[in-house]
Amino acid sequence: MATDTPAIRVVVAEDQAAVRAGLVMILGAAPGLEVVGEAADGEEAIRLARELRPDVVLMDVQMPRLDGVSATRAVVREQLADVLVLTTFDLDEYVFGALRAGAAGFLLKDSDAETLTDAVRLVARGEGIIAPAVTRRLIAAFASRPATASGRPRPDVLTAVGSLTPREREVLVCLGHGMSNQKIAENLAMAEATTKTHVSRILPKLGVRSRAQAAVLAHELGLVDGHDTEH
Numbered sequence: 001m002a003t004d005t006p007a008i009r010v011v012v013a014e015d016q017a018a019v020r021a022g023l024v025m026i027l028g029a030a031p032g033l034e035v036v037g038e039a040a041d042g043e044e045a046i047r048l049a050r051e052l053r054p055d056v057v058l059m060d061v062q063m064p065r066l067d068g069v070s071a072t073r074a075v076v077r078e079q080l081a082d083v084l085v086l087t088t089f090d091l092d093e094y095v096f097g098a099l100r101a102g103a104a105g106f107l108l109k110d111s112d113a114e115t116l117t118d119a120v121r122l123v124a125r126g127e128g129i130i131a132p133a134v135t136r137r138l139i140a141a142f143a144s145r146p147a148t149a150s151g152r153p154r155p156d157v158l159t160a161v162g163s164l165t166p167r168e169r170e171v172l173v174c175l176g177h178g179m180s181n182q183k184i185a186e187n188l189a190m191a192e193a194t195t196k197t198h199v200s201r202i203l204p205k206l207g208v209r210s211r212a213q214a215a216v217l218a219h220e221l222g223l224v225d226g227h228d229t230e231h
Contacts, residue, residue, distance in 0.1 A: 050080060057081045061085055
């Protein structure tokens, strides 16, 4: 049956040709996904993102000429696309750098085809925390680092959180647990579209670029108890 829903357009940035070919094959075979460009390094990834304006850039972190973290920073800063970061390590400085740069999601390279395609779809929908194996450790480790030398969040961060409505604060806590929009909607008994609206308002209020950054901030502020992050 024909559909009017446009395909999610993806640029794949991976320096290893064999790995890149495998990713392209998996994504190209998935319904509703279209690979519109391939990049072998960070500079090429930025150029293609500027030219093609894809929905998602699937970005390896370790690439020649310009690494994936720097490329992610440029793509996010110019609002060219959402970035889904691929890494062989679930906790390395590249991942932390990609989080700071505004990556929308993180995925391990050994993820299966279904996990990969689902992750691309989630990121394209604006839901950025992927791969529980990455999320739980990433948030816990990043949040354990003090926001300032004193170990207390910056005053501007506290002011930003204070500007949230009670409902937005509840949504922020859910983000801290790594919940998708659907999970948040179920948890707070509201429509998924309403959840998406709340998230879109929370991010600029907090001065963060992604759900992942908001989740880390929720942990830094002590709004989330434990590390029972969901996916």
